[in-house]
Amino acid sequence: MLIDQPLGITCVFSDGSRAAFSLDGLPNPLLDRQLATGLVDVIHPHGIADSAGTVNHYAQAIRGMVRTLAAQRFTGGLDQLRRGRLAEYPMGCSGGGRKACTRAMVEAFGRASGSLADGVLELAAGRNFNVQPNHHALPPYSETEWQRLGDLCRRLVEESYAAHRQALTAVAHGQHPDGADGLPRIFAGCWPPSDR
Incomplete structure (x- = not known):
C-alpha cells in the first residue's frame, strides 16, 4: 500500500x-x-x-x-x-x-x-540491454515431454552408432581409389621406405 x-x-x-x-x-x-x-x-x-x-x-x-x-x-x-x-x-x-x-x-x-x-x-x-540471469526454477518437464526427449536421444544415439559401424566396415574392406596398395599414386614407390 x-x-x-x-x-x-x-x-x-x-x-x-x-x-x-x-x-x-x-x-x-x-x-x-x-x-x-x-x-x-x-x-x-x-x-x-x-x-x-x-x-x-x-x-x-x-x-x-x-x-x-x-x-x-x-x-x-x-x-x-x-x-x-x-x-x-x-x-x-x-x-x-x-x-x-x-x-x-x-x-x-x-x-x-x-x-x-x-x-x-x-x-x-522490451528486452533488457544486458540479459539478466534467470533466478527462478524452470518448470519440470511433463511425462510426455520426457518421453519425447528420451525417444529423440535414443534415435540420435542409434543413428550415430549405425554411422560409426558403417564407417568401420568401409575402412576394413575399402581400398583407396588411386592405388591398389591403398595409397594415392603420388606415394607409389615411396612406401614402404627402402633401405637405400
Missing part, C-alpha cells in the same frame, strides 16, 4: 510477513511518488516481488533513479520522461538489478496510468 505522508510503502507478503519502506525526502517528489505507485503494482499480490529483500531492491532503484535524474536537472514526472532519457539512465547504472527494477516500475506505472510519452512503455517492457 502506498503511504503519502511521509511517502513510503507498506507491504504484506504471501507468508504473512510485513515490511515498510520510506521513500520520503528525495529531490523530485513527483517522480518519486510515480515510481512508488509503479512499485505497488510489482509487489505481491499484484506482482512478483514477495519478500522484504526484493522490495528493498526496488526501493533502492527508486532512490537511485530519482537522485540521478535530479542531478541531470530533470524535474518532471514519468509522463515527461522521454524514451532517450529512459534508455540513457539504465545504461549508466552499474549492475543489472537496478535496471530491471526501474524498468518494471516504469512499465507498471505506464500500464496503470496510460500517461507515458511515446515509446517509453515499449522501451520499459
Whole structure:
C-alpha cells in the first residue's frame, strides 16, 4: 500500500510477513511518488516481488533513479520522461538489478496510468540491454515431454552408432581409389621406405 505522508510503502507478503519502506525526502517528489505507485503494482499480490529483500531492491532503484535524474536537472514526472532519457539512465547504472527494477516500475506505472510519452512503455517492457540471469526454477518437464526427449536421444544415439559401424566396415574392406596398395599414386614407390 502506498503511504503519502511521509511517502513510503507498506507491504504484506504471501507468508504473512510485513515490511515498510520510506521513500520520503528525495529531490523530485513527483517522480518519486510515480515510481512508488509503479512499485505497488510489482509487489505481491499484484506482482512478483514477495519478500522484504526484493522490495528493498526496488526501493533502492527508486532512490537511485530519482537522485540521478535530479542531478541531470530533470524535474518532471514519468509522463515527461522521454524514451532517450529512459534508455540513457539504465545504461549508466552499474549492475543489472537496478535496471530491471526501474524498468518494471516504469512499465507498471505506464500500464496503470496510460500517461507515458511515446515509446517509453515499449522501451520499459522490451528486452533488457544486458540479459539478466534467470533466478527462478524452470518448470519440470511433463511425462510426455520426457518421453519425447528420451525417444529423440535414443534415435540420435542409434543413428550415430549405425554411422560409426558403417564407417568401420568401409575402412576394413575399402581400398583407396588411386592405388591398389591403398595409397594415392603420388606415394607409389615411396612406401614402404627402402633401405637405400
